[in-house]
Amino acid sequence: MNEEQRKSWILSRKRQQAIDVPGLAEDVALGNRLSLGKAITLIESTKPEDRTMAVQLLELLQHRRKEALRIGITGVPGVGKSTFIESFGMYLVALGKRVAVLAVDPSSTKNKGSILGDKTRMNVLAQQEAVFIRPSPSGGTLGGLARSTNESILLCEAAGYDIILVETVGVGQSETMVKQSVDFFLLLMLSGAGDELQGIKRGIMELADLLVITKADGDNERAANIAAASYKNAMHLFPPNDNDWIPTTLVCSALENKGMEAIWQKIESFKNSTTLNGWLAKNRIEQQLFWLERTVQTDLLERFMAFENFSEMQQNAERRIIEGGESAFLVAQKLVNDWMNTYFSTHGKD
Ligand code: GDP
Secondary structure, eight states: OOHHHHHHHHHHHHHHHHOOHHHHHHHHHTTOHHHHHHHHHHHHOOOHHHHHHHHHHHHHHHTTOOOOEEEEEEOOTTSSHHHHHHHHHHHHHHTTOOEEEEEEOGGGGTSSOOTTTSTTTTHHHHTOTTEEEEOOOOSSOHHHHHHHHHHHHHHHHHTTOSEEEEEEOOSSSSHHHHHTTOSEEEEEEOSSSOTTTTTOOHHHHHHOSEEEEOOOSGGGHHHHHHHHHHHHHHHHTSOOOTTOOOOEEEEOBTTTTBSHHHHHHHHHHHHHHHHHTSHHHHHHHHHHHHHHHHHHHHHHHHHHHHSTTHHHHHHHHHHHHHTTOOOHHHHHHHHHHHHHHHHHHHHOOO
């Protein structure tokens, strides 16, 4: 460790020691936005010492939260997501709602062009007292992003937000994960461009509870209405949902603040009908079960790979395939068995 690394290590130790987790939990529950930001930074961290504090924080806040309506918003870059969120968010604020906006952008882990990363986006919304906006964290894996988004949602609920908008980029990687964290999924699309041109896969369309054609203004208004009608027909061909909700299409112009009320009415009617038929509560439990399984899988895998002898064991296993011509399945089974034997002989069985 050189001098500079040593200084930054001491600084980060001091920062960790400076986090008073019960105090932070209290401030988050009081709705303090700065504290909420700090809490999210803590849960986004992958350092083991931060994870311990993050889990403690989540435990303290778990029973203090009020469930919010969670809405996923997706669409390809340029479709108008941030302009839409600005307009829709302002509409919700005018209704007296407290709104949190979170972003999930796996591409920002590769390049720095994170959605919501640019401070000029949503600047009117960002200035509202009742609004909290959080850009996508940079770095980390898609699984890590999904976990931190899921936990950030819980923190926003503990901070008293009524509606949580989760923005994703709509190119297929993150949507299926986000679907497991939200109640309602909104897909934004353009008129005049084929599905393929928009990079929207049919699988993503099938996730949508509502499809909204954006930029329905000026010369584009007619085309937007035609596109909405044809998508509506196409959506009838999709397999029915288990929540009895029939996905539909609408148009909007975020620039002219048009269509926001109709979109909100649809979302409210979704909420009412799925609350009545019990799907909303059931779905949230199923989502928790999904996260239980996912978290156990990633946790086990991380421990497995962090094991001190792991790379040696892995090289041996690879050699058995390359030189010994053995089958991957048998070698994998042996690798896991060897790991378990060595792990338990060094860590005991508890
Ligand atoms: P994102 O990449 O999906 O977040 O898209 P943006 O919100 O940044 O919008 C991309 C471009 O479309 C910008 O130049 C916006 O001004 C424009 N745009 C967004 N919404 C509308 C709209 O409702 N009408 C029109 N005419 N242009 C829009």
